[in-house]
Structure formats: C-alpha cells, structure tokens
Amino acid sequence: MFAHDGNSEVLEREPRFDDITCSLRSVSKLPRGVFSETRQVIAEARRFNEEVVRPRALELDRKKHEDPDYLPWDLVEEANRRGFYSMFIPKLFGGHGMNMPALSYMLEEIGSGCTAISNLVGVHYLGIATLCGSWNTRLMNKIMRDVAAGEKSGKPCLVSLAITEPGAGTDTEELELISRAKVTCHAERVPGGYRVNGRKIFISNGHLSTWHITIGYSDLDNPADTMVMMAIRTDMDGFSFGRQEHKMGQKGCPASELIFEDCFVPDELVCFDAQQAARYARPMAKITMQVLDYVLSASRAGVGAFGTGVARGAYEEALRFARETEVEGKLLINHEWAQCALAEMYKNVALARLSYIETNYANGMYGLFKVLHYKPIFYFMKYAPQSLVDAFLEPLVDLDFVTWLFRKIYFDWQKEAEYERTSGWASLSKFSATDAGERNSELALELMGGAGVRTDQVAEKHLRDSKLLQIYEGTNQLNRLNLFKCMIGRSAPEAKVFED
C-alpha cells in the first residue's frame, strides 16, 4: 500500500524532513535524566525569581539610572552562591553538569522578572560556549575550574565574550561580512604568543568578568583567515576597562568597553588560531565560521529564551493590571478586546518558547552539546563521583590528543547540513522570540495606557529591556539573512547572500 522506494529523495525536498523533525528525532535519543534536571533547574530559577529578581529588579534599574557606573556585585554574588555560574559546566570541568538546554528555561524564568538579571547569568555562558567552541580542552578545563573555584570561595569568576568593535558589530558574526569589515583589534604574532591592541565595545558583563574570551585578528586586512581566539584575564598587563555604556534598558547588566594596549597573550592562553586550525580538514575561514555557528546556535537559543522571558513578563504585568483595574465601569479583564489582546500575548510567549526548545533539540542532535547528550556519557557524568572524575578523567583533558579528538568530532566530522540546521533554527528562534518580546511589551503598554508608562508598573521596563534583544547577538535583520542562507538559499543555487 505504501511506497518505500524513493522516500529519501522525497524527504530531501524542502522543507527537509531532518529540518522539521529535530524534536521527533531527539525524543528517543534523549536521556530521561534531562527531564528531571530541567525540572530542578526551573524550580531553582523560580525560587531565585521570587526571592531576588522580582523584589529587586526595579531597584536595580533605578540605581543604574541614578549612577551609570554602578555594578550589581550583590546580585552576581547571590547567583554565584546559588551555583548558577557553574550549574551548566560539565562535571569533567568541575561544574554541576546540568544539561545545557535547561539553561534556556532558566533564562526565560529569570527574564520574566528582569532581562538584565537574566543576562547577568546567561551572558556568562556565552563566554563559556565560545571557549567550548574552540574545543581547546586544556584551556576549557583551566577556565571552567576557575569558575567552579569562584563558587566555592564566594568570589564570582565570570567569563565574557569580547567580539564587537566600534566599527564592526554584525560584521563580526558572519564570514561573508567579516572579510569586508573594518576590524581594528589586532593580535600580532610575537615570540611566545600574541600582542593585542584595540578596543572592544558593548561587552555584556565585561566589568563583572574575570576572563574575557577575546576575538582578535592577526591580519586586519584578512580577518576571515586570521581570527585568533584568546583568553584574557582582567589582571593581565595591557588590559583595562573603558566606560560602561549608558543604555536605554537592561541597565543592570553592564555593557563594557575593553581596552587592549600591547597586551601580551602567551600561547597557553590562545584558544584557537590559524596555526592550530592547520591540523584539520577544512580551511581556517570555514572552521572560523563553524566555531561561530556552534557558539551562535547555542547562544541565539539563549537570546530566544530572553525574548520569551520578557514577552512573558510583559504579559504577566498586563494580566495583573487587567484583573485589578476598572475601565469604563468594569474590570479591564472583562472587556472582550482585552481578553483577545491577552490571548495574543499568551500565544506570542508560547510560540517563542517552542522556537528555542526546537533549536535546542537541534543543538542536542547536531550542535555544541551533542556529545554530552550521548546516553552513556550523560549517565556516566551524572552518576560518577566528582572525585573519580577529577582523579582519572581530568588529567586527560590536558592532553593534546583529547583536544585533537574533540576537534575531529566537531570540526571535521560535522556535516555542512548539520550546522546549517542548527544555525538556521537558532536564527529563527532569535528573531521570532525577541520580536515577540518587544511586541508583547508594546501590547502591555497599549493595554495599560497611562499606568503602563510608569516605571513602578514594570511594563515600561520590559519594553526598554526588550529592544536590545532585537539588536545583539546579530541584529534581527542579520538573523533573517542567516536563516535565508541556511534553510532557503541552499536550495536556490541562483541565490547570493550578502551580495546585495
């Protein structure tokens, strides 16, 4: 009755079967422990939200408004005390080893109270993810164990990603653009390492971080082939902080300027460069884009979660207002138009959430955390005592062979269709969920009218916070183009992207 011949060919047609079944394919392969871990993470996030985030979000926003140089160390220390900065670091590297997709749920939860505080946690993992994207296991171990030690000592050790430059924002996230970009952060090859000069701007959590995973270029005229990823500590000679940006919203999360003046980075702190790339199959420029795609596919799901969180926060404020405010003689919640507006907002939240969930299914199958989701590895890491891991496994990660093996798996063995799939989904989630966040914030203000513009009613803060989500981690316009490139343009050979 059913024809089986030719299925593969039929299913390769757009929309491709593999693209639309990430969740279906994942379900049977996913360890059951992922569910219980996620449940635990959401509960932790909700407690943090109720005890810390919601009571202090407005106060933080106001403090930063009053004093733009204020740094929220108290909140960072509280998050550190609760183990949030090593919660998603694998046990192999000294962390608590919770599964990475659960981070997105956490960011949504915290983001529903305050996107800035959610960033104080989430952006740290952008730095971690970038470090992991290099698969330099020795450096990964060094830095992530610093983070874990910071948790034990009570002195937070955060990691930031420093990529954006004054003359190049979006350009730095796309290979086709970076080759024509005006980058200025020069990593000059010198004996024993690199000498770095230049500035990075808009670096989230910059002033709060100990390590900065910094992207420089050894040839400013050819950045695509000469990217250098380095780990730079705040106390290194030649490194200093510039100003904190004065932002419209997300005030509680500093956006910093980082200044490099003849900052010497020894070889042991070089995460990845062209010399290291020479051992692998693809050319440097291709691997650079692969690394960026691994990182962005994970981080853009996180930004999708921020967007979902702020969409939910705006919806919750609008619902609260509608339940307690009389308009034209009856509660707003009993006006039919208001009910439809609230339903629209609820829908925006639900679809935004589904977008980051599906992206994380893709990442679990094909992206940054695919090895960690392999059942034997997942359960071994979950139940093996930390002392056993430290005694027998940790020494292995310092071996060049381990770095080489992971890079073989992640660089050479990853198929182009796989990173197109994760990258495409991540971009879809990023712009869909952040557009939903901004839209819901506007809808909340529309529904609340004059009360909505008051800061003490929270909705206006959500609106200010939400707008940044449409800009960072690649503008939503760039993400649309990336979706086109990954999921549409590949089947239209005549299509040329970034060649308008």
Added chain:
Amino acid sequence: MKCGMDPELAMFEQTVLDFASKELLDSRQENDRFPFGPLFSDVLAKARAVGFFSATMPEELDGSEMGTTELCLLLESLSRVDASLAGVVFTDTLAKEIVYRARGFLRLKELTGKVSEPGGSLFAFPSQSDPADCTGITAEPEAEESYALSGKADYVVLGGIADSAVLPVRTGDGFSLFTVDLAGEGIGISEPVLSLGLHACPAVDITLDGASGLLVGDEGQGAEYLRRVEGRMNAACAAMSLGVMKGAFEEAVAYAKERQQGGREIVNWSEVRRMLARMAVKLKAADMIVAELCRSAEDNEPGWEMGSRVAALFAGEASVELTRDGIQVLGGNGYMEDYGQEKRFRDAGQIRSLMGLAPIRELKLMESYLAGEPLY
C-alpha cells in the same frame, strides 16, 4: 508639517526650530536625566519668555493666542529636537484650555497673575489618563464653588513644578473639574514618578486630605468641557508624534549614510533602505494627516474633531513603530543614550498614551461613528 505657501507659518516654524536647536539639542541627554539631574528651569524660563506657555490663551491671560495650526507647528518643531518641552507645553495648554472653555476666564486671570517662578505659571493635569476613569478623589461641597477634596490623583503631569493643577473628580454619574492650589493645605506631593519617556516633563502623585478645590464651570460637566478641547488637543498629540518621527527619521538616514557594514554604507543594503522607506511612508502619511487636520480645524469644517481623533491614534501608533525602527537602523548605537533614537522611542510611547488608553479611544471613535458622526 507642510506649511504650504504661508510665509508667516514657515517663519514661525523656523523660529521654533532655532530655539529648540539652541536651547535643547546639546543638553538633551543631560535634561533627560531628571530626576537624577536638575530640571531644565532655565529653558522653561526662556520658553515662558517667548510665549510657549499659555500658548492658545488670549493676551489678557498672558497668552500667545495661537490657533490649532500654530500650536501643532510649535509642538512638532520642539518634538523634532526634544519632546519633553513639548510635553510641558501640551499639558499646560490642555489644562488651561479646559478651564478657559468652561467659562473660567476670571479663574485663569487670578491664578496666572500671581506666579513668579517660571514653572509656576504652568498648570498641572493628569494628561496620561482619561479623566472619566479618575475615580480616586471625592469632593464635599463647602461654599459656593469651593469643595473639600480627598483621595489620590495619580500621575499628575507638572504637579511637582506648577502652582496650580486641574483635577478631574467623579461626581454623580459624571465627573467635575477643580482647580487646586498645589501649595495649599491638605496637599501631599510625591517624589517625581519615574516613567518611560518625557523625563523633563515630570509627573507626581498627589494626595489630598480635605484640600480646597474650586469647581470649574458646572458640576458634572467635565466631559463636556473636555469635549470642547478634544479636537485641538488630539491634533497637538498627533503633532508631537509627528515631530518625534521626523527627528528619528533624520537621524536614521544620516547614520545609514555614514555607517559601514560589509564594506559599504548600510544605506546601500536594500533591507536597511526598505526599513528607511517604511519609515518615510509613515512619516509622510502622518505629515499629510496633520496638515489636513490643521486646515480643516482652521476652516472649522464640520466633523474636523473626528479627524483629530483619527490623527492622534494613527500618528501615535506610527511613531512607536517608526522610532522602533529608528533604533534598529543604528544597531547597538541606537540603544545608547549618546544618540537620540532611544529617547525618541521612549518619548513616542509616552506620547501615545496621552489622553487615555488607545484601545478605548478607538472604541469611542467607532461609537461616535455608529451614533451618526461622519467619518469622511
């Protein structure tokens, strides 16, 4: 707004733009820091001196006798540079217009004649709310026009700097309007209320404990007095939105011509150019609507007030959309206070919520149409 061939209006527009460029442009970011920075009192004094306050009032009331067109040009031109001062002018004009249209000439004469501080001549009003929903105050009659007012008035714009406020109070089935001496007994004024935009046009919450209020016009006639000024003030709202749109569009185009991405100016990438085009369409449409509205108001065409409601709703929504894209064109820079775009986005949202909930205003528009008021 297109001034047509009227040289006087064009000169007036240029004068206001010159004033805004000189007095507001360089200090825009600093002024917007209020209440964490000083209020721009020197600018208020200059604005008062050149006749921006009491803009539509007759000369006997220290006014400039502006018609709807001049008022719109004034507010639009100020908003093009910094909408906060336009918000001050708007609220003051709204409050005074209501009292004036309620046969309150003598009251205005008395209240405006005794002030000394530049902000004191201003009138405060809860201009972000629909007065019909102001249910927080009760009024007990004392003698003739005098009532004892008790309760709370939320978000009274200019309440922290004006000497007098006009407050709506629910009485019987409708609402009445009262003037209140803000330095009088029984008045409690909060710290400035932090808000989305128009930071230099501050608002406060006011508590009243048996405070003396003087009835404006007749009891229960607040809705009627408001209706008399609604057309002009809706036009004023639309003009403010339009001014913000022009400022955002101009900055976006200038930036797009300079900033490079992928090796060339972003204005040459078609998606950015299309965003700018969508901004241009909204801007031009709003510009034509406000110009036509002013013409019909000056000619007192039947039904022009209906058009003013449409104009305020359209321009309010369009300005939020346009300023949102205005930030986006500038990317990360657009989100920073060093540029004007983020402030315009916030100001646009604040202006859109003037005169009450937009959805309710939409419903009332339709109600009027269904009751027989012509739409076109």
